[in-house]
Amino acid sequence: MKIKTVSMILAFLLIAGAGIPAVAVAVAEVHIPMPVAPPMMVSMEDSPDPTDMDFQKLQISPRHSHTELMPGESDEITVTVTNKNNVTVPVNHRVVDQPYSEYTFEEDWITITPSSAELGPDDEMEFTIAVAIPDEADSGQYSLQVAFTDDVIPSPYPSPYPMYINAFDLHISVWKPPVIQIQPSYIHDRVESGKGYDYEVNLKNIGEEEIEIDPKPGGERWYGYDMGMAQAFENDAIMIDAPPVVPAGGTATVTVHLSVPDGAKGGYEGGLDLNINDPSIDEWGGMIHLSFEVWTQPTEPFVKTFAVGSFEPITIEITSQQYRHYTCGGGSGGSEDEDPSFDVTLKESSGDPATLTRTMAAYSGSVNLGGSDCTPPWEIDSIGMYNEGRTSYVERYTADGTVGEWELGILPRYAEEFEYTITIGDSG
């Protein structure tokens, strides 16, 4: 098929090709035994006129496939190739490893039948792609391409790798069920400076051989906190106690003790790298995310001054909101935080304290009933599935107001945040 109007394709390739050299540099040292066409450095003078390029476009269905296989497993994919051209097209497929593939897919792991074919005009043929993952294959992502013809997308610019036109892309995730089970995989808590906290991570080995572990703090890079963000404390605030192995068919407990330094402020994001010697656990899977929010009890009250223009009652309402950040279901687990409260003072500009009368205290919450997105359908019948996502605590005070400047002081206790309202006159 003579293509005269490929300017749109070329425009796209010019844009897409801008990022390719960087990829080529990144993969320059990767050993790829499967045939990968060497980079084609084509000068402008040597490059053919794209408008004069001849190639045969075949219809390939599907164009892409993704499958998950364990070592020792196999799979078959059927790809239908149709020749819509008015000439016969020889099909001599080849398997090409992709430069961005995490691991190298060995050529003898794949078999394609038939091995070649001649497709006449409007002919359609099914090719069976059989994939067999050997027992010793590494867990990871494998990407390859089956090119049914040698036709490549023409490019007037240097192309690091040929871009086959009549190709089928196959992505295979090789995985192994973890032999070691970890729970929980994160620890999140609000902690106070100067206090100590203990946490446990339980490991269970369902395999037949003991597994070595060597938990150490680390993994900040996993959580994006190695880019200059200040941490409330260093890793040495975290002490870890763990046995060296998890016995076959047994369990082990990793104890994490956090001593929050005096005066620590802010948060801590990091990881506990269990250093599990189990190939089924990838680097991410063996990491416990540690997330601590250091809460400091203020010692000085928040102060707000306001003016009163007449002899009217003053009503002060203070509301504290609490959120449950990481849970969306009820039931077991978790610890209760202290209830919030406020020390409230009100002074006239003369400094004389006013008599404040607490007229109301209220607890309220927002409760999601069962059947929410957080409830599996087989637990709908259960009671106790209420999901209290937000709670609030309100205190209301009144005082007799006189003309002048006033100063309200609020010292919160065990409150993440609070809001206040000062009403002068009838509060309704």
Place this chain on the structure above:
Amino acid sequence: MRRSTAPHPPTGGNMAKIPTLAVIVISAALILGAGCITDTDDNAQSYNIVWADTPPADHKAIEAKLSHQIAPYPGAVYGNVTVSASEKDGGMRLHVSAASPTCRYPDLYDFVYMNHELTKTGYLLEAIPEATRQDAIGIAMQNPEIAGVLSGGVGAGVPTVRRILPETAEEFYVPKTCISVTWADASVSALVDMGTGSVVETWGVGG
């Protein structure tokens, strides 16, 4: 609080009056009949029932009915069963907490008692022996879909482990006691058949 005891089978104070032959015949019938029982009645087990407040006048009748509607996880026994009663629309609402000494969490039941009828309106059953609880979590974590979610970087805390009664399990699997293992923070759950040691249904994966 007032304590009473769930009904026991008769202890046989008049047994001496029954002829020996009748005892043999009855015993043989009981032994033979045992082979036909497919659903063992755990309700005959003894446990203390504690009323949180003054028990109602007909508490004995309520306790008798209660004993037929609550049962621990197979292999576990209830130690204390606490009943909180409150008036509701001319009837009585009962909240029952049944604890087992071998289980970390209790079983909770809600009932309405009206016109001498005790109707179960809800349950949350977490009284599961620790070994079974851990086994259920382990089975759930071996499911590829669940494992994929849990290892996907979102992190997951300690799951809830709850008994699912046969009448509920029937809607998703077969009428059989199952266990639900749920990571609420990751919004995934597995329905586990402990008899076959397999995950029979998952929720929240691949969505």
